[in-house]
Amino acid sequence: MLELERLANHTGDLGALAGDxxxxxxxxxxxxxxGDFLNLTALLCGSRFGRGMVRPGGVAFDLEEGRRQQFxxxxxxxxxxVANAVDLLWNSASVNARFEGTGTVSPETSVAWGSSxxxxxxxxxxxxxxxxxxxxxxxxxxxxxxxxRRETSLPARTCGGWKFRRSIAFIREQIASFPDGxxxxxxxxxxxxxxxxxxxxxxxxxxxxxxxTNDEGRFSRYKIVDPSFHNWxxxxxxxxxxxxxxFPLCNKSFNLSYCGHxx
Amino acid sequence: MLEVLLAxxxxxxxTLAYPAGEPTLPDRFRGLPIVxxxxxxxxCRDCADACPTNAITIDGAxxxxxxxxxxxxxxxxxxxxxxAIRHTTDYRLATRHRDDLLLEGRTLKLxxxxxxxSRRLFGRSLxxxxxxxxxxxxxxxxxxxxxxxxxxxxxxxxxxxxxRAMPTASSSPAR
Numbered sequence: 001m002l003e004l005e006r007l008a009n010h011t012g013d014l015g016a017l018a019g020d021x022x023x024x025x026x027x028x029x030x031x032x033x034x035g036d037f038l039n040l041t042a043l044l045c046g047s048r049f050g051r052g053m054v055r056p057g058g059v060a061f062d063l064e065e066g067r068r069q070q071f072x073x074x075x076x077x078x079x080x081x082v083a084n085a086v087d088l089l090w091n092s093a094s095v096n097a098r099f100e101g102t103g104t105v106s107p108e109t110s111v112a113w114g115s116s117x118x119x120x121x122x123x124x125x126x127x128x129x130x131x132x133x134x135x136x137x138x139x140x141x142x143x144x145x146x147x148x149r150r151e152t153s154l155p156a157r158t159c160g161g162w163k164f165r166r167s168i169a170f171i172r173e174q175i176a177s178f179p180d181g182x183x184x185x186x187x188x189x190x191x192x193x194x195x196x197x198x199x200x201x202x203x204x205x206x207x208x209x210x211x212x213t214n215d216e217g218r219f220s221r222y223k224i225v226d227p228s229f230h231n232w233x234x235x236x237x238x239x240x241x242x243x244x245x246x247f248p249l250c251n252k253s254f255n256l257s258y259c260g261h262x263x
Numbered sequence: 264m265l266e267v268l269l270a271x272x273x274x275x276x277x278t279l280a281y282p283a284g285e286p287t288l289p290d291r292f293r294g295l296p297i298v299x300x301x302x303x304x305x306x307c308r309d310c311a312d313a314c315p316t317n318a319i320t321i322d323g324a325x326x327x328x329x330x331x332x333x334x335x336x337x338x339x340x341x342x343x344x345x346x347a348i349r350h351t352t353d354y355r356l357a358t359r360h361r362d363d364l365l366l367e368g369r370t371l372k373l374x375x376x377x378x379x380x381s382r383r384l385f386g387r388s389l390x391x392x393x394x395x396x397x398x399x400x401x402x403x404x405x406x407x408x409x410x411x412x413x414x415x416x417x418x419x420x421x422x423x424x425x426x427r428a429m430p431t432a433s434s435s436p437a438r
Contacts, residue, residue: 012404025267025270025271029270029274032277039289042289042291042292043289043291044291045291046289046290046291046292046293047292047293047335048401048405049399049400049401049404051334051335051336051401052293052334052335052336052337055336060336060337061291081273081274084270084273084274085270085274088266088267088270091266257400
């Protein structure tokens with residue numbers, strides 16, 4: 001589900017970046033293709049935004065054989081069209097010239113501000129998630145982003161480094177290796193007096209949820225730190241000594257949450 | 264240039280039948296929920312107890328649903344022992360007033376089209392200003408694509424400036 005969200009959002013971002021430099025073909029195609037990935041999510045759970053799917057103890061819906069086939073066929077068709085639209089963007093000299101040198105942030109600055117996700121760039125995949133979980137397989141989020149050159153331009157780092165073919169391969173791998181059994185377990189009541197920290201690699205970067213329960217087993221505090229929390233400063237840093245006309249490109253590269261939390 | 268034209272051919276023309284035809288919805292789509300209160304066992308409160316947002320209230324024999332609070336999850340439909348509550352695939356859920364989202368039985372007072380005078384005033388163009396007030400980013404993401412290529416009203420439907428915007432859309436949790 002998260003990988004589908006990543007596919008949808010990065011495809012949309014690429015389209016938006018293309019639109020900002022006036023390259024309309026990719027802007028239009030990616031605008032539609034983003035929807036194809038959202039519709040794949042809806043195929044699984046009935047909601048384009050994954051609502052109702054993830055539940056305490058598992059997920060609400062299973063993936064039966066017919067649906068699996070349909071899912072893989074539609075994924076294949078969407079990924080073919082994205083490859084076409086994205087290659088068109090990166091093969092265009094005028095687009096590359098406009099992106100070049102726009103919104104560079106040094107790895108040191110990124111680390112200092114705690115930037116996370118693909119925007120952090122060559123300094124590596126966001127710190128904590130990578131350090132704690134150390135994903136071993138080729139399917140780790142880190143492997144789906146190319147390691148960029150030092151101080152590479154922001155649009156290139158955001159989406160150029162995103163190997164969407166790896167994202168597709170990752171989904172295929174996951175679907176092929178689904179275990180049998182129930183999709184949801186009964187988790188029972190929330191334990192009183194507990195403290196839980198979770199870290200998830202969301203599409204923008206690291207999402208940290210912290211929950212505290214009181215004596216009655218109710219939440220007494222629930223705190224979320226999301227990638228946008230750190231990355232807004234990254235956006236400000238990317239615009240240092242830049243022209244104001246570079247703002248849309250830098251802003252779209254980060255594509256941060258304007259309100260609430262990244263979930 | 265040749266590459267652009269080839270890509271154009273490859274991507275083809277994509278459009279939907281809506282609004283002239285019905286939209287294609289996924290089979291698991293959860294639209295307007297309906298309650299058949301006649302099936303409810305005496306004194307049963309399973310759906311109301313299962314609801315994570317307290318969107319369901321049971322008043323005697325009547326089951327009332329507040330769609331302003333409903334998350335369209337599956338907790339109530341799974342909790343119901345009689346299958347009395349279920350989601351239909353009716354996607355029309357827009358109402359004009361908050362109170363109209365209170366559902367008792369099967370009918371929902373849907374938002375009506377603009378009256379003739381306003382429609383003449385707006386013409387075929389609608390510029391929408393979106394205010395994100397702690398929305399979950401789903402409305403934001405979908406409103407964001409109401410640009411020229413996704414136009415529903417014949418013209419670009421999003422505006423970054425409130426000066427050029429006619430209606431204002433606010434996305435936030437229900438109050």
